Amino acid sequence: MESVSRQTLPEPHYLLRRIVTAIGVSIPMIGVLIALGLFWGVAVRPVDLALLFVFYTLTGVGISVGYHRLFTHSAFQTSAAMRGALAILGSFALEGGVIGWACEHRKHHAYSDVEGDPHSPHVSGPGVKGKVKGLWHAHMGWFFSTKGMAETELRFRRDLDADPVLKTVDRLYFLWILLTLGIPFAVGYAVGGTLWLGFEAMVWGGLVRIFLGHHITWSINSICHMFGSRPYKARDESRNNFLLALPSFGESWHNNHHAFPASAIFGIDRGQLDLGALTIRLFERLGLVWNVNAPNESQRALRRASA
Numbered sequence: 001m002e003s004v005s006r007q008t009l010p011e012p013h014y015l016l017r018r019i020v021t022a023i024g025v026s027i028p029m030i031g032v033l034i035a036l037g038l039f040w041g042v043a044v045r046p047v048d049l050a051l052l053f054v055f056y057t058l059t060g061v062g063i064s065v066g067y068h069r070l071f072t073h074s075a076f077q078t079s080a081a082m083r084g085a086l087a088i089l090g091s092f093a094l095e096g097g098v099i100g101w102a103c104e105h106r107k108h109h110a111y112s113d114v115e116g117d118p119h120s121p122h123v124s125g126p127g128v129k130g131k132v133k134g135l136w137h138a139h140m141g142w143f144f145s146t147k148g149m150a151e152t153e154l155r156f157r158r159d160l161d162a163d164p165v166l167k168t169v170d171r172l173y174f175l176w177i178l179l180t181l182g183i184p185f186a187v188g189y190a191v192g193g194t195l196w197l198g199f200e201a202m203v204w205g206g207l208v209r210i211f212l213g214h215h216i217t218w219s220i221n222s223i224c225h226m227f228g229s230r231p232y233k234a235r236d237e238s239r240n241n242f243l244l245a246l247p248s249f250g251e252s253w254h255n256n257h258h259a260f261p262a263s264a265i266f267g268i269d270r271g272q273l274d275l276g277a278l279t280i281r282l283f284e285r286l287g288l289v290w291n292v293n294a295p296n297e298s299q300r301a302l303r304r305a306s307a
């Protein structure tokens with residue numbers, strides 16, 4: 001059984017994917033520099049900020065509710081139309097195609113903080129130097145590493161490959177890249193009436209927004225495996241960090257998440273703000289999603305670190 005589950009699938013285009021990722025990571029940073037250099041205090045208009053806010057929220061839901069809780073962990077069930085919509089919104093965050101993202105994250109859970117984890121901050125050697133190197137690697141250095149990336153264990157992707165909706169959205173990734181920048185441009189152009197104002201809206205509502213989303217997501221991999229509390233038993237270094245709860249849509253209750261990976265609710269304890277969970281509960285009330293997983297009182301008590 002073990003030999004079957006560890007079957008691997010070669011990924012011949014992994015180097016190309018790395019190059020595309022490197023471009024996807026760098027261009028939003030260039031956008032931020034443009035924004036700071038040219039526009040700060042001079043050219044940021046209400047429409048730019050509205051686009052930034054709306055797209056940040058939509059793509060945050062796409063990543064946290066769609067890519068992470070639904071596609072990676074199957075923490076609730078929903079219709080094909082909702083799966084498609086969430087996968088497209090997640091793709092707009094420019095964090096890679098949905099199937100590759102979910103596979104990487106399943107690897108992270110299977111090997112969390114040991115050899116095989118694609119982005120652990122704890123496998124880069126001892127001492128302060130190792131910690132700094134580890135934080136960099138977990139945050140974004142791992143994008144530039146091809147170590148262990150040539151193959152993905154089949155068990156991580158079999159169900160994703162079998163989903164025609166995900167396959168289609170994944171295949172159209174370049175279209176989503178075009179739209180995630182093109183829509184803010186079009187709105188800016190429609191409102192402002194000039195190509196320059198369209199460009200400005202694309203910088204704020206596209207590039208700066210993507211940059212912010214990237215670094216919040218990556219902070220979960222770096223900061224939330226190093227700084228914060230550990231109320232639940234988990235076999236890794238995952239932490240709860242309240243500072244990142246709001247911008248990460250609840251992802252930063254990361255120790256809770258590693259203790260209960262199949263739970264759709266990350267902020268499982270009192271007072272833990274989890275906008276992703278609130279969104280799922282709202283969808284549930286509207287009849288758009290169902291079978292929402294969450295640990296009950298006694299399951300939580302059993303896993304408490306103090307138990």
Ligand SMILES: [Zn+2]
Nearest residue numbers: 108221238254
């Ligand atoms: Zn983690």
Ligand SMILES: [Zn+2]
Nearest residue numbers: 105109257261
């Ligand atoms: Zn996860």
